[in-house]
Amino acid sequence: MSSPRDVVITGIGLVxxxxxxxxxxxxxxxxxxxxxxxxxxxxxxxxxxxxPEIDWNLQIAKRGDQRQMETWQRLGTYVAGLALDDxxxxxNDELCATMDMVVAAGxxxxxxxxxxxxxxxxxxxxxxxxxxxxxxxxxxxxxxFLAQLSNLLAGNISIVHKVTGSSRTFMGEEGAGVxxxxxxAARIRSGQSTHVLVGGAFQTEHxxxxxxxxxxxxxxxGPWRPVWQRQGAEGGGVVTGSGGAFLVLEQREHAxxxxxxxxxxxxxxxxxxxxxxxxxxxxxxxxxxxxxxxPAGELLTxxxxxxxxxxxxxxxxxxxxxxxxxxxxxxxxxxxxKEAQFPFAVALxxxxxxxxxxxxxxxATVEQxxxxxxxxxxxxxxxxxxxxxxxxxxxx
Amino acid sequence: xxxxxxxxxxxIVAVTGIGVVxxxxxxxxxxxAALTSGKSGIHPITRFPVDHLNTRISGMVDFLPSSSxxxxxxxxxxxxxxxxEAVSEAGLDSGDFGGPLFLASPPVELxxxxxxxxxxxxxxESGSERLLRVARGLKELGIFExxxxxxxxxxxxxxxxxxxxxxxxxxxxxxxxxxxxLGVEAIRRGECDKALSIGADxxxxxxALIRFSLLSALSTHNDIPEKASKPFxxxxxxxxxxxxxxxxxxxxxxxxxxxxxxILGIMRGCGExxxxxxxxxxxxxxxxxxxAVRAAxxxxxxxxxxxxxxxxxxxxxxxxxxMEHLSLSTVFGERIGSMPISSNKSMIGHTLSAAGxxxxxxxxxxxxxxxxxxTINYDNPDPAIVLDVVxxxxxxxxxxxxxxxxxxxxxxxTCLVMAREPV
Numbered sequence: 001m002s003s004p005r006d007v008v009i010t011g012i013g014l015v016x017x018x019x020x021x022x023x024x025x026x027x028x029x030x031x032x033x034x035x036x037x038x039x040x041x042x043x044x045x046x047x048x049x050x051x052p053e054i055d056w057n058l059q060i061a062k063r064g065d066q067r068q069m070e071t072w073q074r075l076g077t078y079v080a081g082l083a084l085d086d087x088x089x090x091x092n093d094e095l096c097a098t099m100d101m102v103v104a105a106g107x108x109x110x111x112x113x114x115x116x117x118x119x120x121x122x123x124x125x126x127x128x129x130x131x132x133x134x135x136x137x138x139x140x141x142x143x144x145f146l147a148q149l150s151n152l153l154a155g156n157i158s159i160v161h162k163v164t165g166s167s168r169t170f171m172g173e174e175g176a177g178v179x180x181x182x183x184x185a186a187r188i189r190s191g192q193s194t195h196v197l198v199g200g201a202f203q204t205e206h207x208x209x210x211x212x213x214x215x216x217x218x219x220x221x222g223p224w225r226p227v228w229q230r231q232g233a234e235g236g237g238v239v240t241g242s243g244g245a246f247l248v249l250e251q252r253e254h255a256x257x258x259x260x261x262x263x264x265x266x267x268x269x270x271x272x273x274x275x276x277x278x279x280x281x282x283x284x285x286x287x288x289x290x291x292x293x294x295p296a297g298e299l300l301t302x303x304x305x306x307x308x309x310x311x312x313x314x315x316x317x318x319x320x321x322x323x324x325x326x327x328x329x330x331x332x333x334x335x336x337x338k339e340a341q342f343p344f345a346v347a348l349x350x351x352x353x354x355x356x357x358x359x360x361x362x363x364a365t366v367e368q369x370x371x372x373x374x375x376x377x378x379x380x381x382x383x384x385x386x387x388x389x390x391x392x393x394x395x396x
Numbered sequence: 397x398x399x400x401x402x403x404x405x406x407x408i409v410a411v412t413g414i415g416v417v418x419x420x421x422x423x424x425x426x427x428x429a430a431l432t433s434g435k436s437g438i439h440p441i442t443r444f445p446v447d448h449l450n451t452r453i454s455g456m457v458d459f460l461p462s463s464s465x466x467x468x469x470x471x472x473x474x475x476x477x478x479x480x481e482a483v484s485e486a487g488l489d490s491g492d493f494g495g496p497l498f499l500a501s502p503p504v505e506l507x508x509x510x511x512x513x514x515x516x517x518x519x520x521e522s523g524s525e526r527l528l529r530v531a532r533g534l535k536e537l538g539i540f541e542x543x544x545x546x547x548x549x550x551x552x553x554x555x556x557x558x559x560x561x562x563x564x565x566x567x568x569x570x571x572x573x574x575x576x577x578l579g580v581e582a583i584r585r586g587e588c589d590k591a592l593s594i595g596a597d598x599x600x601x602x603x604a605l606i607r608f609s610l611l612s613a614l615s616t617h618n619d620i621p622e623k624a625s626k627p628f629x630x631x632x633x634x635x636x637x638x639x640x641x642x643x644x645x646x647x648x649x650x651x652x653x654x655x656x657x658x659i660l661g662i663m664r665g666c667g668e669x670x671x672x673x674x675x676x677x678x679x680x681x682x683x684x685x686x687x688a689v690r691a692a693x694x695x696x697x698x699x700x701x702x703x704x705x706x707x708x709x710x711x712x713x714x715x716x717x718x719m720e721h722l723s724l725s726t727v728f729g730e731r732i733g734s735m736p737i738s739s740n741k742s743m744i745g746h747t748l749s750a751a752g753x754x755x756x757x758x759x760x761x762x763x764x765x766x767x768x769x770x771t772i773n774y775d776n777p778d779p780a781i782v783l784d785v786v787x788x789x790x791x792x793x794x795x796x797x798x799x800x801x802x803x804x805x806x807x808x809x810t811c812l813v814m815a816r817e818p819v
Contacts, residue, residue: 046528068675101670105566106545107503116523119515128512132602133448142610146675146805150503150545151566155806158670164684167670167808168574171503172546172564179563183578190585207524211506214531215540235532271561273553386550387561 004253007185007266008396009350011087011248013079013199016334016344017049017241021082026351029333032360036333038224045221046214048204049241049335054078059085065160070109070147071242076201077156079244083197084161087248088260096162100193101154102184103169104176104200104339108148110208114139153201163197174304175271175387176200177342182269182389184249194254200339201244213238218308218384226332226363227307228316237307238384241335245344252396264353266346267376267392268292274388281311285318285388292390294322294378300358300370301378302349303329304341308384315382325378326370332362342381342389349377349393398818400650402664403697406584408818409663410652413488413645415481416757417474418744419455419638423481428761431769432790436622436743438636444602451614453621455638455745456600463598466507468542470598474641474750475499475552479594483556486645487657488590490556495590497558498578499549500571502599502749510539548596558592568804569709570668571595572642572752573812577666579646589651595753596641605637611676613713625746626773627710627739628717628785635711638745642753644760649818661760662815664797665696671807678719678803685723685809689799692811693727698797700728703735703813705768705793707759707800708785710739711746720801721781736793738786742772752802756812759798763816766794 014021017037018028028034040047056074059081060066066074084090089099118135125131146152151169158164170176170183180198187193203209213219213236221235230237255262270291274284301319305312319325330348331337337344352358356373375395382388402408416423419437420430430437438455443464446452457463462473483490514530521529534540541547549562567574572595579591608614615634617624625636652659669691671684678685693700709720725732740758747754762768767790774787800812 107505110505112524115511119511119527120522122512122516127445128508129444129602130447132508133445133606136603136606137448137450137609140606140610143675145607145611148503149566149568149805151568151571151804151808152675152806154670155568155675155808158672158807159675162672164670164672164807166668167567167806168578169566170563171501171566172549172562173544175546175561176564179561183563186585186587187581192581192585207528208506211524211528211531212543214528215506215534215543216537217532217534219532273550273561275554383546385544386546389561 002252005189005191006252007188007249008252008255009247009263009266010250010255010260011083012263012347012350013082013086013246014347015075015079016243017052018333019052022351026355029359034333043210046210046219047224047239050205051242060160068143068146069156072108072201072203073147073153073156075203075244076153077160079201080157080197080199080246081161083246083248089248090161093162098165099163099195099197100166100187101157101163101197102180103154104180105150105153105169105171106339107150109206111140111144112207172387173338174341174381174383177339178271178381178389181342181346181391182271185266185269188249188251195248195250197246198249199244199246199343202242202337202340204240204242220307227305227312227329228363228366230307231309231313237309237312239307239335241337243334243337244340245347247343247347262396264350265394265396267394269391271389281314282317285315285382288388288390289322292392295376298324298326298370299376299378300352300374301325301327302345303327304345304381305329306331306336306384311382311384326368328359328362328367345379345381346391346393349379352377353393353395398649408649409580409583410647410649410659411644411661411663411760412647412652412657412659413482413486414660414757414760415478415643416754417457417477418640418747418754419457420744422477424761431743431758432767434770434772434788436772438621438624438745440621450616451605451609452618453624453636454600455636457639466509466542467599467601468504468548471501471596472548472551474598475548475594475596476555478641478643479556479592482643482645492557493592494559495588495592496560496582497549497553497562498575498591498593499552499562499564500575500595500749500753501548501564502597503566504543504545506543508603556592566749567808567810568806569748570752570802570804570808570810571749572754573802573810575753576644576756576812577810580663580666583646583648590645590647593646594643595750597747597749598639600637600639608637615712623773625712625742627712627742627771628778628781628783629774630776630778632712632714632717634713636745638747640744640747640750640754642750642757644756661763662818664815665692665813667691667695668810671809676805677715682719682723682726684807685719685803686726688809688811689723689727692813696813698813702797703799704795704797705762706735706737707755707798708737708739709801709803710741712741716803717781721783733782734784736768736786736791737783738769738771740769752810755800759800759814763795763798766792768793768795
C-alpha cells in the first residue's frame with residue numbers, strides 16, 4: 001500500500017572511476033565482465049580507483065567557487081548538482097530554498113607539501129612545536145582551512161546550488177552515510193521535510209585519505225582482487241576509490257504533485273553499532289536483516305562491502321545464511337568510497353528497481369546469478385571498522 | 397496537569413539533566429558561580445609554545461587529565477564528563493542510558509604529535525610514503541581511532557549504553573545546537589522517549605589557532621586575556637578560541653513525569669536556515685539568520701513578544717555581532733533595545749562545536765536561577781549596536797523563555813527556544 005508520505009527517490013547523482021550519472025553507471029555495470037579502472041602506481045603499494053575526467057564547470061559555474069574548494073568539496077558539490085539536475089530541482093529557487101540537506105562527510109585535503117616540509121625539518125629539530133608554529137603561520141594558505149572543514153561541503157552546496165532549507169553534516173565513515181539517509185527518510189515520513197538532498201563524496205587520491213585507513217592496516221596491497229577475494233592477501237583488504245553519490249529523497253505526494261519521475265521507493269532503513277571486539281557483528285547484521293522486513297523470494301542485494309577482512313567476512317557469513325540473497329559487491333568495480341558508500345549502494349539499488357533488471361555478477365567466482373526483474377533490492381553498508389546499516393529499495 | 401503535546405501535536409520535550417565543562421571549571425556549580433560573578437576563563441596559552449603566533453590567549457580547558465593528550469582524547473573526556481553530570485542529574489543509569497546519542501564534535505585529524513612520532517620512528521623514504529609504511533606496521537589502534545570521525549561517539553555509546561548507531565555531526569559553530577535539535581526531533585517523531593545530546597570541543601591545537609588566525613577571526617588582545625572577548629563592544633576584534641562541553645538529557649515530558657524526574661526546562665522549538673552567500677560571511681541583509689530565529693519561534697509556537705531573554709551567539713567578531721544585532725532587531729523590532737541579551741562568550745570564549753550545547757545549558761540555568769549572566773568587558777559600547785547586553789554585572793530577573801542563537805561558517809544558522817515551564 002503506498003502512502004502520500006512514502007519516501008521516494010527522484011534524483012540520483014553519481015561519480016566513480018567508472019564515469020558519471022545514473023545512465024553512465026547503469027551501462028557500465030550491466031555490461032558483463034566490465035573491468036575496474038585502476039591506478040596501481042601513483043600510490044604504490046596501494047591500488048586505487050581514480051576519478052574520471054570531470055568538467056567541473058558543468059555543475060560549478062563560477063571559477064571563483066571552484067578555487068575556494070579542493071577536489072573533495074568540488075566532487076561533492078558536483079555530484080550534488082547532478083542529483084538536483086536529475087530531480088528537476090536545480091535552478092528552481094523555491095524548491096532549493098525549501099530543501100533540507102544531510103551530507104555525510106569526512107574532512108578535506110591537507111596541504112601535503114607543507115606537511116612534508118614540516119616533517120622533513122622535524123628530523124633535525126627538537127623544538128618541533130616551535131617548528132610547527134613557524135611553518136604553519138607562514139606557509140598555510142588561509143582559505144585552505146575552509147576546504148578542509150567537514151561541514152563546508154554542505155556549505156558549498158548551499159552557495160553553488162542554493163539549497164538552503166537546512167544543512168546538516170554527519171561524520172563517521174560509512175555510518176554517517178547510513179544515518180544521513182535514515183534521518184532524511186525519517187524527516188520525510190514524519191512530515192518534517194518534503195524533499196531532502198542526501199549523500200556524500202570521497203576523494204581518495206591524497207595520502208592522508210589512505211593514511212586514515214592504513215593506521216590500522218586496512219588497505220589491500222599487492223595485485224588487485226575482487227572484494228570477496230582479499231582474505232589472506234597482503235594487507236587489510238580495502239581498495240579505495242574516488243567518487244560520490246547524492247540522492248534526492250522526496251515525499252511521494254510532493255514528487256507526484258510536481259509530476260516527477262520516481263526511480264523507486266525507499267523502504268525501511270536500519271542501522272546498528274555492533275560491539276565488534278565482542279564478536280557481535282555477525283549477529284548484528286542478522287538482526288538488521290530481520291528488521292529490514294525483506295520480501296519473500298530471491299532478492300538482489302547491493303553490498304557496500306569494503307573488503308576489510310573481518311567486516312567483509314562477517315557480512316558474507318550473514319548474507320550467505322540467507323540463500324535468497326543474490327549479492328553484488330560494487331566496490332569490486334568502484335573501490336571503497338567511505339561516507340558515500342551507503343548512498344551509492346542505495347542509488348544502484350534504485351536504478352535496478354527502476355530499470356527492472358538486475359546487475360550481472362561482479363565476481364563470478366563468488367556471486368550468484370539473478371534472473372528477472374527485481375521489484376525490491378537490498379542495499380548494505382557494513383563499516384570497515386565500525387557501524388553498519390541496510391536499506392530496502394522497492395518499486396515505486 | 398501539564399499538556400504532554402505541543403501546539404503541533406508533538407510530544408513536548410523536557411530537559412532532565414544538564415552537564416557542562418568550560419575553562420571556568422567542571423560542572424554546573426562552579427561554572428554558574430563564575431559566570432554570574434563575571435569571571436573570565438580566558439588565559440595565556442601554556443599548552444604549546446606561542447612563538448610566531450599573533451594570538452597567545454585562549455579559553456582552553458587545561459585542568460583535565462587529557463588536556464595535554466591531543467584533540468580526540470580531550471574531546472572525549474569533555475563529552476564524557478558533561479554527559480556523566482547530565483545523566484546523573486537525570487537519575488538515569490549512566491551505563492545503560494537506553495536512548496540515542498547525538499554528538500557535536502570537531503572534525504578529527506591525525507595530531508601533529510603523532511605525525512612527528514610516526515615519521516621520526518623510521519629513516520627510510522620521506523613524506524607520506526614513510527608515514528604510510530610506518531602506519532601499516534603499527535600494532536595497536538590508539539592512533540588510528542583518533543583519526544576516525546565516528547570513534548568518539550562509539551566510545552561514548554559504550555560508556556553510557558546509548559541505543560543504536562550514534563550520530564556525530566558538524567554544523568561548525570552551530571554544532572552543539574544541532575545536536576540538541578536532532579535529539580528533540582527524534583523524540584518528537586516518537587523514535588525514542590529520551591536522547592543524549594552532547595556538544596564537546598577539545599580541539600584548540602596550535603594548528604586550529606593558526607587556521608582561525610589566518611582568517612583574521614581571532615582577537616589579538618593578548619595583554620589582558622580576560623578582557624579580550626568583548627562582544628558588542630566597539631573595539632571587539634575577534635573571538636577567543638576555547639574548549640568546553642555541554643550535555644543535555646532530553647526526554648518526552650510524558651516519560652519524564654511518569655518516572656518522577658525533575659523537569660529542568662522545556663525545549664520549545666528549533667529553527668534553522670542555511671546561508672548561500674559566502675563561506676565565512678553572512679548575507680548582508682541577515683535574511684538567513686532572521687529566518688532561523690523566526691523558524692525557531694514558529695516551531696515553539698511563540699510570538700516575538702514572548703521571548704524574555706536572548707542568549708546571543710555574540711562571538712566578539714566585528715561581523716557576527718553586527719549581523720546578530722541586525723537580525724535580532726529585524727525580528728524583535730523596537731523591543732530589541734529593552735530586551736536583555738547577553739553573551740556567555742565574553743567569559744568562556746568561543747567553544748566552537750560545543751558552543752550551542754554549552755550555551756543551551758547556561759540558558760536553562762538562567763531560567764532556573766532567575767539570574768542573567770552578564771556580558772563582561774562591555775566598557776566601550778558599539779554605538780551602532782544598541783542592545784541591553786546586561787553589561788558587566790549579572791542581573792536578577794525572572795526569565796520564562798530564552799532564545800539561544802548559533803551561527804557558523806558555511807552558512808549554518810540554528811536557533812533554540814527554551815522555556816522554564818511546560819505550557
